[in-house]
Amino acid sequence: MVLSVKHLLGIKELNVKDIEQIFQTADNFKQVLQRSIKKVPTLRDITVANIFFENSTRTRLSFELAEKRLGADVVNFSASGSSVSKGETLIDTVNNILAMKVDMVVMRHSASGAPWFLANHINASIINAGDGINEHPTQALLDAYSIREKLGDLKGKRITIIGDIMHSRVALSNIYCLNKLGAEVTVSGPPTLIPKHIASLGVRVEYNVKKALEWCDVANVLRIQLERQHKPLFSTLREYALYYGVNRSMLDSLKRDIIIMHPGPINRGVEINSDVADSKHSIILGQVENGVAIRMAVIYLLSGKREMEQ
Amino acid sequence: MKTLLNNDQLNITLQRLAHQLVENHLSFKDTAIIGIQPRGIFLSNRIADMVKKITGNNNIDYGKLDITFYRDDVQSRDILVPSDTNIPFSIQGKNVILIDDVLHTGRTIRSAMDALIDFGRPKKVELLVLIDRRFSRELPVQPDYAGQTVDTILTQKVKVYWKEKDGKDEVVLIDKI
Numbered sequence: 001m002v003l004s005v006k007h008l009l010g011i012k013e014l015n016v017k018d019i020e021q022i023f024q025t026a027d028n029f030k031q032v033l034q035r036s037i038k039k040v041p042t043l044r045d046i047t048v049a050n051i052f053f054e055n056s057t058r059t060r061l062s063f064e065l066a067e068k069r070l071g072a073d074v075v076n077f078s079a080s081g082s083s084v085s086k087g088e089t090l091i092d093t094v095n096n097i098l099a100m101k102v103d104m105v106v107m108r109h110s111a112s113g114a115p116w117f118l119a120n121h122i123n124a125s126i127i128n129a130g131d132g133i134n135e136h137p138t139q140a141l142l143d144a145y146s147i148r149e150k151l152g153d154l155k156g157k158r159i160t161i162i163g164d165i166m167h168s169r170v171a172l173s174n175i176y177c178l179n180k181l182g183a184e185v186t187v188s189g190p191p192t193l194i195p196k197h198i199a200s201l202g203v204r205v206e207y208n209v210k211k212a213l214e215w216c217d218v219a220n221v222l223r224i225q226l227e228r229q230h231k232p233l234f235s236t237l238r239e240y241a242l243y244y245g246v247n248r249s250m251l252d253s254l255k256r257d258i259i260i261m262h263p264g265p266i267n268r269g270v271e272i273n274s275d276v277a278d279s280k281h282s283i284i285l286g287q288v289e290n291g292v293a294i295r296m297a298v299i300y301l302l303s304g305k306r307e308m309e310q
Numbered sequence: 311m312k313t314l315l316n317n318d319q320l321n322i323t324l325q326r327l328a329h330q331l332v333e334n335h336l337s338f339k340d341t342a343i344i345g346i347q348p349r350g351i352f353l354s355n356r357i358a359d360m361v362k363k364i365t366g367n368n369n370i371d372y373g374k375l376d377i378t379f380y381r382d383d384v385q386s387r388d389i390l391v392p393s394d395t396n397i398p399f400s401i402q403g404k405n406v407i408l409i410d411d412v413l414h415t416g417r418t419i420r421s422a423m424d425a426l427i428d429f430g431r432p433k434k435v436e437l438l439v440l441i442d443r444r445f446s447r448e449l450p451v452q453p454d455y456a457g458q459t460v461d462t463i464l465t466q467k468v469k470v471y472w473k474e475k476d477g478k479d480e481v482v483l484i485d486k487i
Contacts, residue, residue, distance in 0.1 A: 002388070002389045002391060021391070025391070025392060028376070028378075028379075028392045028394070028395070031395060032379070035429065037429075039428075040379035040380065040428075041379070041380060041424065042379040042381075043384065300379075300389070301389055303384070304388055304389040
């Protein structure tokens with residue numbers, strides 16, 4: 001086995017060697033994606049099911065492209081319009097999909113821990129495409145990969161994560177990933193959106209966004225996850241934008257250039273202004289491009305020797 | 311263990327192979343050399359250097375091809391870590407000489423041809439190998455240039471050592487139990 005894990009559930013369970021291995025393999029797939037024929041026949045005998053219990057644009061498209069460019073067969077499932085609304089349980093749903101001879105499951109679910117639960121009950125390899133407010137491992141991998149591409153080694157690099165840290169699975173996976181790779185992390189945003197004990201994960205907390213930007217080499221700006229906030233945690237989006245939004249004049253006041261990242265979807269004018277998101281320091285679309293290569297690497301590395309049925 | 315080629319013999323064989331290539335492709339104007347990763351590269355590096363020396367053409371198209379993603383046994387063995395592919399030129403309409411150290415079942419070459427076609431449509435593809443294990447073929451693949459042809463059985467193994475990697479130039483035949 002090349003990776004130490006059978007599933008990609010969270011970054012927490014990966015070791016540094018796993019992450020390096022994924023990056024190195026992604027380099028090869030990135031090369032493939034730059035050719036005129038952006039496809040290899042590697043996984044022509046496996047079928048992957050993308051099971052999405054939550055909305056997604058980028059992640060879902062990115063996984064589907066990654067699977068198709070590896071030559072795998074793909075089936076897509078989304079909870080809306082399925083029998084989930086008729087009361088079918090998660091295990092039943094997935095087992096029925098697996099009964100149709102599916103080898104690998106990519107799942108997004110609104111309940112934190114859902115992929116771990118599933119991994120205990122089914123045989124296929126599972127890739128977590130985001131579970132509740134817990135982890136979004138492939139996003140963290142592609143974020144770190146994009147930083148590595150820009151700045152080289154991540155050791156000692158300073159990354160600030162700004163926004164709704166409390167409800168963001170991107171933030172948690174990023175913290176695990178960047179820590180493992182030796183980068184320093186600061187989280188910033190309104191105190192109500194930053195968990196009380198987050199410092200115990202080995203990150204700095206800086207409530208002043210400007211100061212957090214002055215400190216860092218890379219700023220990863222996150223969306224406000226209104227769909228997960230069940231009580232008001234800040235007054236208005238306008239006020240949030242005023243105090244915590246990243247804008248041009250803020251960046252201009254820094255003495256040096258920093259790299260701007262965002263996992264998408266962007267709420268322009270709230271957490272980030274257009275003149276920042278579209279500036280030459282933004283690598284937001286580069287992140288999306290790298291996402292396909294990273295997901296190809298993860299799927300390939302997890303596709304290894306399976307016990308043959310019969 | 312039996313030595314198939316020692317240091318001097320290996321060098322003479324490489325010289326012959328390089329000259330045979332030049333005999334057929336003259337100035338290498340429309341011909342490219344592509345080595346197969348990982349171990350075919352040591353051979354293709356030597357051959358490319360020799361061909362440059364013989365022809366006086368220092369701009370020969372020379373690339374490296376990794377076939378990991380094109381193997382037909384991905385699902386039945388452990389996952390392999392790929393090496394780099396680097397083909398910094400168009401192979402469209404060119405003569406391509408594929409180079410690998412040992413030709414055994416022919417499956418690597420089948421994968422290599424699939425991989426190659428994804429880069430364009432070569433006019434012609436030829437195969438150069440150092441050692442041809444001729445009775446072990448599982449696919450109808452034959453070399454156009456072979457350093458040495460040996461008759462082996464499946465339990466035997468041909469090992470090619472290169473100075474750059476292994477500290478010596480030698481080809482040996484190993485009897486496995």
